[in-house]
Amino acid sequence: MRVSIYPKLAFEGIRKNKKLYFPFFVTCISMISMQYILSFLSASHAVSQMRGSTEIKTVLNLGSIVIAIFSLIFLFYSHSFLIRRRNKEFGLYNILGMDKKNIGIIMVWEMIMVTAVSLFFGIFFGVAFSKLAELGLMNMIKAEINYSFSIAPSSIIYTAVIYCIIFLLILIKSLIQIGKTNPTELFKSESVGEKPPKANWALGIGGVIILAVAYAVALSIKRPLTAFTLFFFAVIAVIVATYLIFIAGSVLLCMVLQKNKNYYYKTNHFVSVSSMIYRMKRNGAGLASICILLTMVIVMISSTACLYFGAEDSLKTRYPRNIYTEINSMHDNTNETLNELSDENIDILRENIERIISESKITAGNISDYRYAAIAGTLNGGTVQHDSKTINAFSYDSLHNICFIPLADYNRMMGTNEKLGENQVLIYSSRSEFKEDTLTISGVKSFKVKKVLYDFFDDARTAMDIVPTVFVVVNSYETDIKELMSLSDYNGEAMLYFHWIYGFDTDAKTETQIETADLIHDMLKESSTKLGNGYSFSVECREEQRTDFYGTFGSLFFLGIVLSLIFIIAAVLIIYYKQISEGYEDKPRFEIMQKVGMTKTDIKKSINSQMLTVFLFPLIVSVIHYCFAFPIICKLLTLFNMYNTTLFIITSAISIAAIALLYMFVYKITSRIYYSIVSGQNK
Numbered sequence: 001m002r003v004s005i006y007p008k009l010a011f012e013g014i015r016k017n018k019k020l021y022f023p024f025f026v027t028c029i030s031m032i033s034m035q036y037i038l039s040f041l042s043a044s045h046a047v048s049q050m051r052g053s054t055e056i057k058t059v060l061n062l063g064s065i066v067i068a069i070f071s072l073i074f075l076f077y078s079h080s081f082l083i084r085r086r087n088k089e090f091g092l093y094n095i096l097g098m099d100k101k102n103i104g105i106i107m108v109w110e111m112i113m114v115t116a117v118s119l120f121f122g123i124f125f126g127v128a129f130s131k132l133a134e135l136g137l138m139n140m141i142k143a144e145i146n147y148s149f150s151i152a153p154s155s156i157i158y159t160a161v162i163y164c165i166i167f168l169l170i171l172i173k174s175l176i177q178i179g180k181t182n183p184t185e186l187f188k189s190e191s192v193g194e195k196p197p198k199a200n201w202a203l204g205i206g207g208v209i210i211l212a213v214a215y216a217v218a219l220s221i222k223r224p225l226t227a228f229t230l231f232f233f234a235v236i237a238v239i240v241a242t243y244l245i246f247i248a249g250s251v252l253l254c255m256v257l258q259k260n261k262n263y264y265y266k267t268n269h270f271v272s273v274s275s276m277i278y279r280m281k282r283n284g285a286g287l288a289s290i291c292i293l294l295t296m297v298i299v300m301i302s303s304t305a306c307l308y309f310g311a312e313d314s315l316k317t318r319y320p321r322n323i324y325t326e327i328n329s330m331h332d333n334t335n336e337t338l339n340e341l342s343d344e345n346i347d348i349l350r351e352n353i354e355r356i357i358s359e360s361k362i363t364a365g366n367i368s369d370y371r372y373a374a375i376a377g378t379l380n381g382g383t384v385q386h387d388s389k390t391i392n393a394f395s396y397d398s399l400h401n402i403c404f405i406p407l408a409d410y411n412r413m414m415g416t417n418e419k420l421g422e423n424q425v426l427i428y429s430s431r432s433e434f435k436e437d438t439l440t441i442s443g444v445k446s447f448k449v450k451k452v453l454y455d456f457f458d459d460a461r462t463a464m465d466i467v468p469t470v471f472v473v474v475n476s477y478e479t480d481i482k483e484l485m486s487l488s489d490y491n492g493e494a495m496l497y498f499h500w501i502y503g504f505d506t507d508a509k510t511e512t513q514i515e516t517a518d519l520i521h522d523m524l525k526e527s528s529t530k531l532g533n534g535y536s537f538s539v540e541c542r543e544e545q546r547t548d549f550y551g552t553f554g555s556l557f558f559l560g561i562v563l564s565l566i567f568i569i570a571a572v573l574i575i576y577y578k579q580i581s582e583g584y585e586d587k588p589r590f591e592i593m594q595k596v597g598m599t600k601t602d603i604k605k606s607i608n609s610q611m612l613t614v615f616l617f618p619l620i621v622s623v624i625h626y627c628f629a630f631p632i633i634c635k636l637l638t639l640f641n642m643y644n645t646t647l648f649i650i651t652s653a654i655s656i657a658a659i660a661l662l663y664m665f666v667y668k669i670t671s672r673i674y675y676s677i678v679s680g681q682n683k
Contacts, residue, residue: 006102010109013089019580020082025118027078027573031071032122032163033129034562038064039155040130041137046146056141056555063559067566072166074570077289079170081577083177104175111171119163123156133558140308141547141554207244214238218632223432224466227635234632238625239292246288246617286578291618293571294659295625297564302626302655303633304553304560306648307640311553317641318549319542320458321368321503323517325353325524328536329498346371346500352523353502360516364504368457370409372471373481373498375402375441379470382436382449386487386495400432401469402441403461404481410473413457418473420450423480425472428453431638432468439472445483447472460503460540463641510543517541553640572666579670583677619663623656 014021041047042060131149138146214237221227307314327349350369357364377386379400407420418426425447427434440446453473462469474480487495506513521539630652634645642648 006105007109007113009106010113013106013110014113017082017089020577021114023573023576024078024082025114025121027569028075028114028118028163029122029125030569031067031075031566032118032159033126034566035064035067035071035162036123036126036155036159037130037133038067038559038562039158040126040152041134043152043155044134045150046134046138056137056551059552059555059559063562066563068162068166070566070570071163072169074573075166076170076173078570078573078577079174081581083174084581100179103178107174107178108171111167111174115164115167118167119160122163123159126159127151127156137555137558140558141551203244204248207241207248210237211241211245214241215628218628221632221635223468224635224638227632228466228639231632231636234629238295238629242291242621242625243285243288246291246621247284286574287615287618290571290574291622291625293567293574294618294622294663295629297567297571298622298626298652298655298659299629299633300560300567301564301658302648302652303637304557305651305655306637306644307553307642308557309651310642310644310647311550313644313647314553314641315542315546315549317458317643318460318463319540319545320460320463321366322505322513322542323520324368324460324503324540324542325501325520326460326538326540327500327502327524328538349500349524349527350502352527353520356516356519356523357504360508360512360519362506362508362512362516364506366505368413368501368503370405370413370457371498371500372403372405372409373477373484373496374404374461375484375487375496376400376467377402377442379432379434379468382434382438383440383442385442386444387442399467401461401465401467402472403469404472404474404477404484406477407473407475414455418451420473420475421448422475424448424450425474425480426451426453427473428456428471430456430459430462430469430471432470434470439470441484444487445481447474447480459501461499466639513543514541517544568662571663575666575670576673579674580677583674587678615667619660622659626652626656 038060042057042064047056047060130151135147214234217230217234217237221230327346354364375384375386377384377400378398379385379402380398384400384402407418407426410416410426411418420426423446425439427439427449429452434449434452437449438446439449453471456471459469459471481496484496485494506516508516517539521537524537524539634648637643637648
């Protein structure tokens with residue numbers, strides 16, 4: 001056979017199967033374009049010059065890796081649909097004299113054409129839309145916009161290499177698949193139906209049990225740290241359970257419907273149910289994939305949109321004052337720490353900060369000025385276990401920070417006049433609940449809880465730490481926590497650390513606030529040397545951190561949109577191939593039914609019945625998944641200082657509504673394609 005015939009046969013094979021190849025090309029081009037855009041943005045000069053560029057690039061690089069992995073998995077999956085429709089054609093080639101080597105050469109040429117077209121148009125559209133994506137990202141993160149256009153050769157090479165490898169792996173898999181089959185099997189592959197599946201109760205019950213456990217875990221989580229550690233377990237469990245339930249449950253559903261004579265023996269139900277039951281194993285896996293993709297899209301869009309639109313709330317929670325100063329003890333000896341952070345030394349530092357505020361000609365208000373001493377340990381009931389040897393991975397769920405605040409500082413901050421008796425304390429718990437009558441520091445001291453507080457002043461430490469914090473208001477350090485000062489860890493270092501907080505709000509310009517924070521930082525650095533290097537310090541300016549915050553949340557939202565588009569395209573392609581393949585499989589059945597009197601109206605009713613019977617399940621189940629995942633996602637969002645549950649409900653509702661409308665639109669379009677095939681209108 002002449003070598004020149006192979007490219008012609010490959011081209012003709014693609015052209016004659018354009019209904020199959022066109023959506024595959026669109027998917028490949030879309031994924032390649034997205035891959036280039038993310039790679040381009042991570043290397044963009046405009047992004048590199050921004051504050052917070054490191055965080056933004058990390059998010060974009062993570063998204064690039066996710067797209068590459070998903071492309072590998074999904075293009076393998078979708079190409080299998082395409083090859084399955086071509087098996088009869090390849091079988092005919094074999095019967096007409098071609099051996100498997102000749103067919104393999106045709107497949108190589110086809111893959112070369114697919115790779116060339118996909119890379120050319122994918123990179124073309126990626127380059128064309130890269131500037132638009134950059135402008136969108138810059139707008140999201142509220143950065144200065146640069147309108148200069150550029151192309152990243154390194155991103156082109158990176159993208160081309162990744163997808164050449166992916167297409168090569170797909171080709172190898174296809175060649176192996178062809179090599180293992182014989183001509184007769186290939187030629188009859190379309191006409192060979194699946195055997196009636198048996199109801200696998202073990203798979204179905206196993207799926208329900210796994211899903212119930214995952215739901216129970218999601219609903220039982222009370223703390224963000226637990227949510228973080230168990231989230232991936234819950235996700236994997238839900239994915240596995242979804243596949244088991246759809247594969248086994250869809251078969252059971254069809255059998256139940258078939259036994260229901262009032263439902264089954266109707267024109268619009270008979271054909272759809274009888275045909276679905278013979279291919280439900282494959283059908284169930286496809287529907288499960290759609291369900292998982294829809295759930296992922298809803299989770300990504302709703303959560304990243306909530307973070308983006310609630311960024312200002314998160315920023316103010318993390319930085320409760322415009323300028324926030326924290327002095328931290330460093331001495332191993334707690335008594336030395338008390339000397340370094342004595343009232344006298346704190347007064348000196350306070351006076352210096354107030355002097356800088358005055359010299360900067362700004363007005364300070366809403367002043368935060370208090371001390372606290374902190375120790376970490378596990379809290380079980382009302383007992384704090386501080387021995388580090390007893391803390392392990394299984395005790396992280398009960399890990400807490402215990403912060404002791406002098407009563408005088410609490411009354412000044414809250415404007416109250418609380419009084420405490422001997423060994424009495426006030427308790428405020430953040431991110432957890434405390435309902436005990438006593439608080440015991442194991443082996444050291446017990447306190448009587450006079451009152452559990454439900455209101456407390458803003459604290460940046462609470463927002464920053466991922467573990468819950470219990471604030472304990474005591475009469476004074478000298479009388480109430482003297483016994484704790486002798487505690488040390490296994491290295492002999494003091495476990496109790498002392499801190500002093502001084503923060504304030506101001507309406508000064510952004511530049512002035514940043515300059516004032518820098519002056520305070522320089523003063524504390526100099527004072528630390530004078531006071532004997534007894535403390536470390538940090539000075540945070542909310543306006544200085546604003547760009548980082550919006551950069552991180554904006555890039556997450558941008559990545560959420562990009563990945564959602566990829567997953568939506570994937571779901572649409574699964575739906576399309578599902579309708580096309582099932583349309584050609586069902587066409588002979590419908591032709592027989594039309595010959596015995598079935599009208600085109602009956603065909604439409606049967607198709608609608610099939611949609612209502614099976615196709616709505618992925619959407620319904622994905623919404624159910626999301627509803628059970630909602631509590632755990634809320635906990636995870638608190639790690640980003642997002643406590644606005646109302647906003648999250650709104651973004652979730654909008655996301656679900658948008659996905660539902662798109663889902664129904666896609667099924668409406670693909671159902672028409674299915675109808676045109678089975679009714680004989682598609683020639």
